[in-house]
Amino acid sequence: NAGVTQTPKFQVLKTGQSMTLQCAQDMNHEYMSWYRQDPGMGLRLIHYSVGAGITDQGEVPNGYNVSRSTTEDFPLRLLSAAPSQTSVYFCATGVVASLIETYEQYFGPGTRLTVT
Amino acid sequence: DQQVKQNSPSLSVQEGRISILNCDYTNSMFDYFLWYKKYPAEGPTFLISISSIKDKNEDGRFTVFLNKSAKHLSLHIVPSQPGDSAVYFCAARINNFGNEKLTFGTGTRLTIIP
Numbered sequence: 001n002a003g004v005t006q007t008p009k010f011q012v013l014k015t016g017q018s019m020t021l022q023c024a025q026d027m028n029h030e031y032m033s034w035y036r037q038d039p040g041m042g043l044r045l046i047h048y049s050v051g052a053g054i055t056d057q058g059e060v061p062n063g064y065n066v067s068r069s070t071t072e073d074f075p076l077r078l079l080s081a082a083p084s085q086t087s088v089y090f091c092a093t094g095v096v097a098s099l100i101e102t103y104e105q106y107f108g109p110g111t112r113l114t115v116t
Numbered sequence: 117d118q119q120v121k122q123n124s125p126s127l128s129v130q131e132g133r134i135s136i137l138n139c140d141y142t143n144s145m146f147d148y149f150l151w152y153k154k155y156p157a158e159g160p161t162f163l164i165s166i167s168s169i170k171d172k173n174e175d176g177r178f179t180v181f182l183n184k185s186a187k188h189l190s191l192h193i194v195p196s197q198p199g200d201s202a203v204y205f206c207a208a209r210i211n212n213f214g215n216e217k218l219t220f221g222t223g224t225r226l227t228i229i230p
Binding site: 058103105 | 120122125148150152157158159160161162165205207209217218219220221222223
């Protein structure tokens with residue numbers, strides 16, 4: 001099993017360009033999410049999904065779009081990149097917590113994005 | 117408004133000694149707490165967790181303590197090993213019946229000195 005995969009690993013964009021960060025998982029997890037990690041800020045939730053066709057906003061959703069058409073994939077779209085979106089982006093998956101006692105998330109290796 | 121705080125950005129500990137990483141939270145609705153470990157250029161990996169109905173959970177060299185009245189949790193690693201050098205994040209969850217979100221602290225970089 002590959003677990004959680006993210007592509008690309010690195011990306012440089014110019015201000016105003018658009019791109020999609022890909023996230024795929026083979027663990028059949030209902031829950032998928034996107035975080036960004038910035039120095040001194042920890043991990044902040046951008047968007048999340050509790051199943052195909054269902055998405056919701058996290059703590060810092062502005063400037064990002066998501067969709068969830070399949071259980072396996074959860075792409076993150078930047079429609080018009082800004083320097084403030086320079087960050088490391090992590091995708092994470094998990095089992096819907098209300099059904100179980102524990103609540104872990106499994107993280108991908110990250111995408112380092114620089115916007116100039 | 118940082119609801120989960122890790123006030124020590126870094127910590128250095130001698131190999132073989134105990135490492136204690138601290139985390140404070142402000143929201144009394146958090147019902148589940150987790151610790152993640154992160155190596156450079158990798159995603160965070162789950163380490164240990166504790167439910168708010170417990171005050172201690174142990175897994176090998178790792179023990180998490182929860183003091184609900186003080187809204188404080190700590191991670192103890194004993195004995196510390198060089199491979200424990202990493203950034204440690206604490207995270208907290210509010211049970212929202214399927215719409216759970218994790219709130220993360222800012223992380224503590226632990227360095228184990230051989």
